[in-house]
Amino acid sequence: MDLHEMDRYIKSLIKEAGHRIRTSFRGDIEIETKAHVNDLVTNIDKEIEQLFIERINTDYPGHRIFGEEGFGNDIQDxxxxxxxxxxxxxxxxxxxxxxxxxxxxxxxxxxxxxLGYIYDVVNDDLYHAVRGGGAYFNDEKLPMLQETSISESIIGMNAMWATPNKYVEHESTIRLIRDVRGTRSYGSAALELAFVASGRIDAYISMRLSPWDIAGGSVIVREVGGMTSNFKGDKENLLVQDTFMAANPSIHGKILSEYIQPK
Amino acid sequence: MDLHEMDRYIKSLIKEAGHRIRTSFRGDIEIETKAHVNDLVTNIDKEIEQLFIERINTDYPGHRIFGEEGFGNDIQDxxxxxxxxxxxxxxxxxxxxxxxxxxxxxxxxxxxxxLGYIYDVVNDDLYHAVRGGGAYFNDEKLPMLQETSISESIIGMNAMWATPNKYVEHESTIRLIRDVRGTRSYGSAALELAFVASGRIDAYISMRLSPWDIAGGSVIVREVGGMTSNFKGDKENLLVQDTFMAANPSIHGKILSEYIQPK
Known part of the structure; x- marks a missing residue:
């Protein structure tokens, strides 16, 4: 497997997909709901996944595809x-x-x-990494994450996790909100991982993410020295939905041990 | 007072200030804290306020200035x-x-x-309005806000307001978080007001804002039919720090009456 050849191929494919998405704003977008009323999917999500699948099946036969919209393979290992x-x-x-x-x-x-890719389609910003080769924001190499502290950190998290929930003791999450410098919520796990990698936020935590939400971002975050795990501190399991945290290495352990209490 | 002449003057001054801010990234930024450890101010905040004051004093003598950094007038009325x-x-x-x-x-x-202006400096995006003349995103007129519902809304709010606080009953805020489609937090009241005006979020609520945080944004939000008030439903008082909400008119009253319980 020639990673650098694949890297060039993927960048080109992602840019093509981005162009199709931007073009889609001119037409009507069909919106449906999936598991619950706020779990949205559109015809564009489906078309873009199918575009990737067609190309991968043609150009990389033998590779399997694990996609959010379910048009890929049934992945059990x-x-x-x-x-x-x-x-x-x-x-x-x-x-x-x-x-x-x-x-x-x-x-x-x-x-x-x-290999990891997060493409901010509207801003035409590509965050990417090849394992062992560092992480990039477009053509610019991202620096290694610098040491920080809880009290100087900005944490990406949804306000929902400060409310009673079945995953963690919310009182501990509230302590985290009070102890950090600030919290932010942007509504895209992938972008929040890109922001961890580029130092705009110092950690991102979520109670419930799927493999495709974190697969690309984890590669990128680790290339700048960031740490990724589930709330037990275990390496993320890419076959199941799970809790997830990506963080600056100087606060990852402390958030887990002092602020996250899984139920 | 010729509003259109002032509008042209202000746009030019804001772009000049934005250029100075972008240029400041090349040098060192001096950071201090104000009322508390997370209330930050830099030399750039101060320099930009002073730039405005010099220009206003020269070109609009008789006008007064109410600025966050306190270099303007002592405003009591x-x-x-x-x-x-x-x-x-x-x-x-x-x-x-x-x-x-x-x-x-x-x-x-x-x-x-x-007149109202919110200038996203790094993206070079200017949201602006002249009262009675509609609101604009750069050169593009913003459409009037369309009807929505609580369950389809995205609300801008800080996670802190879902935790016990001295301003509102947080259990009611938690109900709001559960009933809406999603919440976001971007860390700039002005930008979140710009996002309400452009329909990217449907409401923005905060327990504690100052007049200069909301003065420009309120003008812009009202020009697209949005509503602004404090949590009692009263018109914002631009002399004091207060609670604040800006929202799509179809949900403003409902959020106030059903989800916001001031203490």
Missing amino acids: LKGVIWMLDPIDGTMNFVHQQRNFAISLGIYKDGVGE | LKGVIWMLDPIDGTMNFVHQQRNFAISLGIYKDGVGE
């Missing part, structure tokens, strides 16, 4: 090469704002993240 | 023409992210908002 794709991460933003969403893609070989 | 200025709204974002902050300016005559 991480053997071989798997493309983990969210064609539009932040569909609610796509529908309501026509911005602040991303194409998220991670390429894994036997469970190891080799 | 709303008589005459007052420029309400936040030179950098979202200073924490300015410091941590070098983006997602804005110059916020409202021009009030005898307490009536005549």
